[in-house]
Amino acid sequence: MVDFTYRDETYVxxxxxxxxxRTEPQQRHNYLSRLQPDTVRGNVADAWRFPVLDxxxxxxDANEVTFIYRAWNGRSPAEVAVAGTFGELYQPIPMKAVGDxxxxxxxxxFNQVHRYRFRVDGTWLVDPINPQQVTDARGETWSRFFTDYCTQRLVLxxxxxxxxxxxxxxxxxxxxxxGRQFLDRSLPHNYRLDESVGVVNYIDKILAxxxxxxxxxxxxxxxxxxxVLRARDFVNEPEAMSRALYEQVLGEMESGNVAGWDLDRYGNPNFFVKLLKRHTVTGAFCHPKYGGxxxxxxxxxxxxxxxAEDGGTLFNWRQAVEQPLGNNPDYNG
Amino acid sequence: MDFDVVIIGSGAGGAPIAHTLVNAGKSVLVLDKGPLLRTQSDNLDGISDFKRDELLANGPEKILNLPGVANNGQSYFPSHVEPDLNDEPHIYKDKQGQERATIEGYTANVVGGGTQLYGAVSVRFSREDFALGSLNAGRTDLANDPNGDVPREARDWPLDYDQMEPYYAKAERLVGINGTAQGQIKPFTSGNNTYQTPLEPNPISQIVADGMDTLGMARYRTPLAVITEDHAPSGRTAGNPKTGYVNRYGDPMGYKSNTWVSLLRPIKDNPNFELRPNCHVTHLQAQGDRVTEVHYLDPTGATKVVSGKVVVVACSAIESVRLLHISAARDADFENRINGNNLLGAYFLTHCFGGAEVRLRRRFDKSISLDSDWATDHCANPDWFRGQGLWAGGVMYNNTSDQALPLALARHDGSADLDTTWNGWVGRVFSRANSMPGDQFYDIADFFNQELGTRLSVSFMANQVPVRANRILLHPSIRDKWGLPVALIDKSWHSHDLAVMATLEAQCRAILEQGATQNGGFDNGNLESGFVSGNARIANHILGGARFGTDPTDSVLDPDCRAWNFENLYVADGCFMPTSGGGNPTLTIQANAFRVADRLLASGRI
Known part of the structure; x- marks a missing residue:
């Protein structure tokens, strides 16, 4: 049985x-209408924050994961519990009411992925808030979450x-x-990190x-x-194609004019480049718990x-950051 | 009666009052719509709710979903404690008269309010800032003021600097501020200053010091609400507060003197004090000249009512005015009492704000600093600004911690405000396919090589001319998630503001030009300056809208910040200001709130 606690009212x-x-259900957070209409998660803000990771x-080396359920139809249930792959799958952990x-x-x-469900007055439900869902081998839908420093591929x-x-x-x-020399020097002997230093992993997580x-x-x-790539290089798989080809295609996307790009499917390739650049720089320089x-x-x-001229660094990031990543003696992260 | 005093808002306006009245034995309830986010030492597990994490200051992408506003569908990237624009937007009118939602305004929804996120610059206003009405009476030499608006609209505060001074001293002592007094134009008359000793400046700030010295500008260490020594009044222990995670970050260690750690945490266990976070006040209800009920939604959204002998509204200028407007819309008598002269929301103010920035040939580690090192009151000197044909002056100081960290640099590159985050670097062309032959491949390494630790800026913060048409209203159709009308802000600049800003911008520019030339120089085209007139954005400091005064026909609040026609309603955040002052406003809001608390105790109302 997994250990569990009930945090105080203020925490929840x-x-x-x-x-x-909120007072009235309105689809205020139905970004780009890409969420299914009339779902609870279109009504609430930042549905992705649930369950809450702390x-x-x-x-x-762990997160505190707080599951939160609230009834949306005005009927407060008598009994709510949660069960998932982090514990005994068929031994639900009772949840405690704090207000509604x-x-x-x-x-x-860290670095775990789990699926879970709520049992509300005897009925099993996926989490109505959390947008992350997976389907198991039997075709059943579950809610999903992952903890910090996650390296398992989730959506890509x-x-x-x-x-x-x-x-x-x-x-x-x-x-x-x-940059290559730096990577070779900095990484453990038998560990070969790719050039993207975890950025693709970060993108996978933020898209999830x-x-x-x-x-x-x-x-x-x-x-x-x-x-587009396969139309220009008949021989190689995309991952083996030349850097020059990637540079060329990215440049064309930036200009908005890519030979062979189906504009009916995606009308603004330059927008995608900006999105990619934002995610790339964020994934590279964010706190490592996000996966990059x-x-x-x-x-x-x-x-x-x-x-500096005396050899000292001009970007001493370690002094502000918690150990063991950084060397701040006081800050716990 | 449930409490002696009910205070709405726990930031710079509310917390000093709670602190004073609880210590005087009064029963006090503080309601705040935001969460109570705690420091490392507050939490038993030693983990703070705030983090040194660049993705908290500006979070993941959100998309505006407000049909009808001009920026509908656009992305925005708020911090974890700023309002969600889809739930509770502020709307302003841009220069074309189009309505836009904005994240500007520093309305941090958290216990401690804006003091959790601010850069902590804590300057006093000058003697002249309190008396701009009399100082400008009869003047005809003012730049860009053809209709004489400035002398007509300038107002004296109903108290002078000398009356405020002891409260500045009190705020500085209790909040916990480091800085130096020597070199300031503001006199410390009630005794020696209680500033803590400032830390060594970041080496980059020597450029600013050299520039100010060359120009004959007396300088002082920028007063910052960050403790550098153990702080007995709040029971805090000092540590090393120098990080790049300063402005726009809550401090997990509690070194930054936000009002939770400095004023509320020390009284939290008093039996006569209660703090209810996550509670949103919807409206006030009155019977005649007494506010009898404060209606709020508890953390689950259930409606609740509470009462106090006195009610203090202090939820930031825009939200306070909105709350009063919403209350007035329910009750004609309330409307008549709070807005009989049609001044509620009028004379909304921010600051004339701008500065200069240089890209140096040398690199510095800006990630080990506080928000600012050097300030000067050169332009706050009345001889100087009157000689320039200006009605008022302001402070100038260097920014040390801005753009110190990689993501802050990338996401704020080329952006004018918080509404245009991630508009710069991501749009810069990086591919060879688009460049001229011989051009450098422009990637992240090139960007950081050019920009990280090489930028230095100096800002000014000066009075904005009060204009009646600049005002906070209720939006006719857009509602928040509770079904309540949101705030609509109508604001533009007076032509004299542009003269103020252009003049002070040139001073900031001169400081950098002089300083940088003496310290390795800078390349052509790498010194830029400007001010905020380019758009009608709200800007960070939101002030005015319920100004205090001695004439009930010309103000919303009396000199004690009590609403003129209510016996027990006080308003104590920045909206009381009739002029916006020549500096960052937080210390003055705090000092005034300490003063209001004393006036309340003396009033016999509690």
Whole structure:
């Protein structure tokens, strides 16, 4: 049985009220109409925040995951529980009512992916808020969540990730001789990190959760790109095509004029480049818990590259950041 | 009666009143719509609700879904405690008269309010800032003021600097501020200053110091609400507060002196104090000249009512005015009492704001700094600004922590405000296919090589001319998630504001030009300056809209910040200001709130 706790009222309200409390159901958060109409998650703000992930005490390498359920039809249930692959799948953990919110908190190690369901007065339900869902081998739908530092592929297909890896590497500093040397020097002996320092993993995670509304853009553009690339190189698989070809195609996308691009399927390839650039720089330089910037390697690159005349670094990121990633003696992360 | 005092809002306006009255033995309830986010030491597990995490200051993409506004469908990237624009937008009219939703305004929805996210610059206003009416009476030499608007609209505050001074001193002592007094134009008359000792400036700030010295501008260490030593009044222990995670970040360590750690946490266990976070006040109800009921929604959205002998509204200028308008719309007598002179919401103010920025040939580590190191009151000197044909002056200071971290640099590149995040670098052409032969391949490394740690800026913050047409109204059709009308802000610049801004911009530019030339120089085209007139954005400091004064026909509040025609209704955030002052407003809001608390105690109302 997994350990669980009930956090106090303020803790639950601090994480629920802003997003869930409201008077009238209106589809205020139905981004680009890409969510199914009239769902609870179109009514609430930041549906992706649920279940709530928080830091666990320093050194535990885990998240505190708080499940929150609230009834939306005015009927408050008598009994709510949650069960998932993080515990005994058929031994639901009872959730405790705090006002209209039912909640329970479990501690789950980093880099895990789990599915779960609520049992509400005896009926099994997917989480009506959390947009992440998966279907199991028996065709049953579950809600899903993942913890920090997650490296498991969630939404991107392998071929999609391969093309993305090539595209993002073009933007990052590690394609240069200097960057390569840095990677070789900085990484553990038998560990070969790709040039994108986890950016593709970050993009996979943000498309699975925070910016799920952009999965459509990636799906569509990577599919078109796959066709465009194959039309120009009959020999190689896209992941093996030349850098010059990728540079050429990205340049064309930036100009909005790509030979062979189906504008009916995606009308603004330049918009996709901007999206990709935002995600690439964010994934490279964000806190590593989001899945990119593995071990703070992009920060370390800036630290090494920018030096004063006396040899000291001009980007001492470590002094502000928690251990073991950084070396701040007081901040616990 | 449930409480002696019910205070709506826990930021710079509400917290000093709660602190004073609880210590005086009064029963106080503070309601705040935001969560109570705690520091590391507040939480038993040693993990703060705030993080040094660049994705908290500007989060994932959200998309505006407000049919009818001009920026509908556009992306925005708010912090984790800023309002969700789809749930509770602020709407303003742009120069073309189109309505736009905006995240500008620093209305942080969290206990501590805007003081959680601010850069913590805590300057006093000058003696002249309190007396711009009399200072400008009869003047005909003012630049760009053909109709004499400025002398007609300028107002003295109903108290002078000397009356406010002891409250500045009190705020500085209790909030916890580091800085230096020498070099300031503002006199410390009630005793020695209680500033904590500032830390060593970031080396990049020497350029600004050299520039100011060359131009003969007396300088002082920018007063910042960050503790550098143990702070006995709030029981805080000092540590190393220098990080790039300053402006727009809550501080997990509590070194930044937000009103939660400095004023509310010290009283939190008093039996006569209660804080209810996550509670949104919907309206006030009155019987005659007494506000009898405060209606709010509890954390689950259920309606609740509470009462106090006195009610203090302090939920930031725009939201306070909106709350009063909404209350008035339900009750003609309330409307007549709060807005009988049609001044509620009028004379909305921000600051004349702008500055200069240089890209240096040298690189510095800006990620180890506080928000600012050096300030000067050169342009706040009345001899100087009167000589320039200006009605008022303001402070100038350098920004140290801006764009210190990689993501802040990339997402704010080329953006004018918080509504245009991620508009710059992502649009820069990076591919060879689009460049001229021989051009450098423009990738992230090139960008950081050019920009990280090489930019230095100096800003000014000066008085904006009060204009009656600049006002906060209720939007006729857009409603928040509770079904309540949202705020509509109508604001433009007076032509004299443009003269103020152009003049001060040139001073900021001169500081950088002089300083940079003496310190390795800069390349042609790498010194830029400007001010905020380019668009009608609201800007960070939201002030005015319920100004105080001595004449009930010319103001909304009396000199004690009590609504003229209510016996027990006070308004204590920045909306009381009749002029916006020549500096960042938070310290003055705090000082005034301490003053209002004393006036309340002396009034016999509680």
């Amino acid at each position: 309200f601090n994480r629920a009220t802003r997003y869930l409390a 830091g666990a005490p320093a050194g535990t 919110y039912f909640s329970v908190t479990v501690t789950i190690p 297909e392998t071929w999609e990730a391969n093309i993305l890896d090539r595209l993002t590497a073009l933007l990052l500093p590690f394609r240069t001789e200097l 959760r925070e910016e799920n509304h952009r999965l459509f853009d990636y799906r569509t553009c990577l599919s078109i790109l796959n066709e 910037n593995v071990n703070g390697i992009a920060w370390a690159y800036l630290e090494e590259r920018f030096r």
